[in-house]
Amino acid sequence: MLAILLANPAANLIGVVAVVLATTWPLYKTKQNILWAQGALHVAFALHFFLLGAYTASVMNGLGFSQAIAAVPLGKRPAFKIIYLLTLPLIAIGAYLTWQGMPSIFAALALALFSIGRYLSNTLMMRFLMLLGILSWTVHDILVMSVPALAADALSLGTSLWMLRGEFRALKSPARTVL
Secondary structure, eight states: OHHHHHHSHHHHHHHHHHHHHHTTGGGOOSHHHHHHHHHHHHHHHHHHHHHHTOHHHHHHHHHHHHHHHHHTTTTTOTHHHHHHHHHHHHHHHHHHHTOOSHHHHHHHHHHHHHHHHHHOSOHHHHHHHHHHHHHHHHHHHHHHTOHHHHHHHHHHHHHHHHHHHHHHHHHHSOOOOOO
8 A cells, every 4th residue: 555655646645635625524514514625625636636647537526626616506596506507417528538447437426426416405315425426436446546535435434424324313303393
């Protein structure tokens, strides 16, 4: 593993920054804060994957940044739904133009799952789809041998499961009424 990290120190240094960012986004409670944190994460991973030569993942993270920012006003400004939806075909186009086989499939699938999750207003469903997206990123990151991305996947997966647990608990608890 150390040999993999030392093979591309610039990419892996940026990857460490991305790992730090990846630990935070699942902890936010509101959709808007989740999206802003994901935007920062996408920027770091776009650069990390570009430096590794994983161009589809770099493009998917660039698109992910655009989507995260476009999704912030979705609940308050319905016109942004059209702008957001226009980014979805770019996933397939980006994967096609940067085709690298199986890594491209899993990077595009991960972004597609995150895209659908970001579009939804239901935070529980958003978290569930993003959990599936994390699993897709994990397969991609194994294929391209990105140690920082795998660390980020593990941390995001753990915190996502923890936050989903909290959402399920909230659903099960009886609603409090104020008299």
